[in-house]
Amino acid sequence: MSGTIVVGLDVGGTSTRAVALTLTGERVGSGRAGGGNPTTHGADAAATQLLAALNAALADVDTAAVRAGTIGLAGAGRLLADPDGRAAFDRAWREAGLRCPYAVHGDALVAYASGSPAPDGTVLVAGTGAIAAQVRDLRLDRVADGHGWLLGDAGSGFWLGREAVRRLLATLDRGEHPGPLGRAVLAELLGTDEVAARPRATVDAVVQTVTRRPPVELARLAPLVVTAAAEHEPVAGSLVAEGAAHLAETAGRIRPAGSTEPLVLGGGLLTADTPLAAAVRAELARRWPDAPVRTAGDGAAAAAWLAARDLPEVTDPTTLHALMVRPPA
């Protein structure tokens, strides 16, 4: 057993991370490459990044000792349904020298597993988008939201950014002066926080600037909201409270009242120590007072743990989780 190695990958839109771990939690290799999502990057480009991350992680590893692997991936279902994508990933896996099988799981499951080893629980993720999922026996079961910026993602980075602009436009419509958040949004979008003598000219400039770009870029304004809320800016504070309520409502669509199973928070907006994360924790504690709330950690290590726990020599996956998946700093 001591020679057994498992590999985990966390494949995201902007980076691909790979890690090789022993069953005592020793990190024998790690690698990082560019975004590797086959849906957004194309199957071949994604497989190239996968291979680069794997090669780096396996540089000092006897690949014959690798017994299992897991790839965590947003839109995993689409990869599994796409023969070309699956073939490209198979090739990358073999080219890295690996002969063991691998599993593909959704990034929401991997985020959950990075926060808790419990087979059943809930994961709530807020980054550019927002999604919640029930986990049953470490598989994704029911899912809520994740419907994209046009129809969903309530409480996400996109949502925070869009609402910040909407509040600014309403303020300008009323002929009032924007507060600190509104001025920060103006400066970010227009390069100046001055309102024109005819406020409608500023309104038109804001609308035109936003609508010229892909809508999802509104998520780039979310850090302004989070920062302003930390400084007790009132508009930002109300948006964070509203966003947190949306996220808790999303979790409530799939998580039973009174559940004491763990809740894991994932995504850039909830894993950092932000006012939104604090507000979400407060909402969750109000709805599920007896449930532990965890923060997602190292996704690649969690993917490796998901691979390891099905090996016959693993008898205590919970202890293995403590060894392999480090808690967040």
Add this chain to the structure above:
Amino acid sequence: MSGTIVVGLDVGGTSTRAVALTLTGERVGSGRAGGGNPTTHGADAAATQLLAALNAALADVDTAAVRAGTIGLAGAGRLLADPDGRAAFDRAWREAGLRCPYAVHGDALVAYASGSPAPDGTVLVAGTGAIAAQVRDLRLDRVADGHGWLLGDAGSGFWLGREAVRRLLATLDRGEHPGPLGRAVLAELLGTDEVAARPRATVDAVVQTVTRRPPVELARLAPLVVTAAAEHEPVAGSLVAEGAAHLAETAGRIRPAGSTEPLVLGGGLLTADTPLAAAVRAELARRWPDAPVRTAGDGAAAAAWLAARDLPEVTDPTTLHALMVRPPA
């Protein structure tokens, strides 16, 4: 004075309407052509529709008797700022045989004037989008919303359609059966109101169907909401109430509390006898109990009246309004 004729045009995205009227309100010609908005159709195509509508309206008219004209147009400011667009409209005007000058006004002002001759008041328009404007001396003054579907249009047809889909998705996320409105939305989008054995498959199909189309097409679902609300469907009823509150809030951004100036309701969602129009009237009566609320009528006739009232022989524009602009049926 008896020989004087004025011309009005109401130029919209789907139709262009022209009317020729005497100063006693006699309708001596009318015409209709396709959409003539230069922003969406291009200046030359728009001018072609303008000319077709004008030619029809002037078929039995001595064009030398036409003393004034007004064109009502969404995005009038953009036309005035566009030399090519203005030149194309000038050419159409001359080709129709007209030698008098013409004015261009925003469609919101023309909607206002079709409902009231009072120089000062408020117009609130809800169709695919939503906008409110203060009118001062029969010119548009301050404007609220009209920010487009991504950032505004709260309470509009787009908004009602999008919210209907969001409510449906939340219901499916919760594993509940959609009500009558949700089933109507499913039937419209997917051709069947059956929910798949795995509801997430239906969720994905709805999201994919909507996101494949231009977002603004969500407005095509608004009639389902209005119809369901008329049948007391509870989800539709709450959406209509929420939309009406948004529209009243939009008006409140620019209209002073306690104002007794007229309020004119325009746009397809507010000029028809719909539950939304009734809910908006109730909201407006609550906020401005002493203000008359009117419904927008014939925009082309109102444009003609706006042209006529500046003629030296017109001494009583209010009486002329009663003669020229028929009240809505």
